[in-house]
Amino acid sequence: MTSTISTSTRSLDAASVARCIDHTLLKPEATAEDVTALIAEAIELGAYSVCVSPSMLPLRIPAGADLKVAVVCGFPSGDHHSAIKAAEAALAIEQGADEIDMVIDIGAAKAGRFADVQADIAAVRAGIPTPGVLKVIIESAALTDAEIVAVCRAAVAEGADFVKTSTGFHPAGGATVHAVSLMKQTVGDRAQVKASGGVRSFNDALAMIAAGATRLGVSGSAALLSGATPAESAGDY
Template identity: 85%
Template sequence: MTTASPALDAASVARHIDHTLLKPEATTADVTALVAEAIELGTYSVCVSPSMLPLSLPADAHLKVAVVCGFPSGKHHGSIKAAEAALAIAQGADEIDMVIDIGAAKAGRFEDVQADIAAVRASIPAPHVLKVIIESAALTDAEIVAVCEAAVAAGADFVKTSTGFHPAGGATVHAVRLMKQTVGDRAQVKASGGVRSFADAVAMIDAGATRLGVSGSAALLSGATPAGSAGSY
């Protein structure tokens, strides 16, 4: 059990959230509703599939747009991922969440993993943000460390636990903590996949995550402890 910090109220947790809709059946109307809900909730960004771009945002919306790349398998050639990322940026994305070739990591081909990430990084130079999805539940601890090192070496801004689509599972406190210990101040950590409750969100942030991938953001934030209440998580 983790005791929620008084600083982690609903509004502060919302600013950690990439409000996410990546279902294959998502429509333009669904994404429009996602954007409206994100603005209402005060989330950091929305995260959508590349085919949903460009998005129409209100002029006064303080909302970033994140787009997935090589999603969800990661089994795309690096040049294709790079082109997909570049097109998304050209169509208004601020951030790219790319999936590594998980098989390459499982085979110990970490130089290939790094080259894959570097290709995307080269196609979307800073200040555009690059998050690298490592599918941590499918990796051993040693593989997580090696992949995180490859991501940092390739210039990633974040390492991210999961797509949320892999049968091995999503984010865990253990994985987030290990990822943060590995990257230190060189990159940030995003917890994604199975972050469904306010308690989950607090635990991930306490473990070192600075961003959360959440599809059910309204339900999650509704579980926040009211200001002035003790509450335990």
């Protein structure tokens, strides 16, 4: 990945980047034992949250651990009825999720039916009581720039807390610096941006943060954080 990383972003150390990470395990073959290991690793690394499938709830987070729980909704296709997505989100919150990462109806976006996309987001938002956090996965690699802008506008209009690039499962690809920058320009201060899908190295993480991301979806978090140079780890750039 080629990008320009700002001097201020270079000052981020591994611990600071870890606090931007949703430590993610969404493989269909994942087991409860895998999720237990994910939680332990997330705590050890200092990640912000773990992100898992809804069937894994409720999770056993050790008492005193500073770790949030994020759960996907309508994943990975987004081709679920809005009522089903809303019910899935509400049940996840009831079972201990702090954050919901929902997938939009990508086909509706490609067809220019942005009112339908907005209604879908509104249904899920209504199922998440305060202080639950809603992240809207737009599958940016499958969209044109104009579609990215329209979907991000729909998300903030319905009170989304984040817009998120990707599921990591779409053949079109994952996060790009261009998409993150465009998404941040569109939402401004009304929402945050999560970069997910293909964020594998420490420099990838820095590039996404420099482009405007405040959260990162990462499955290989230990490897990513271990790629920080000694200077980056010490935070002395």
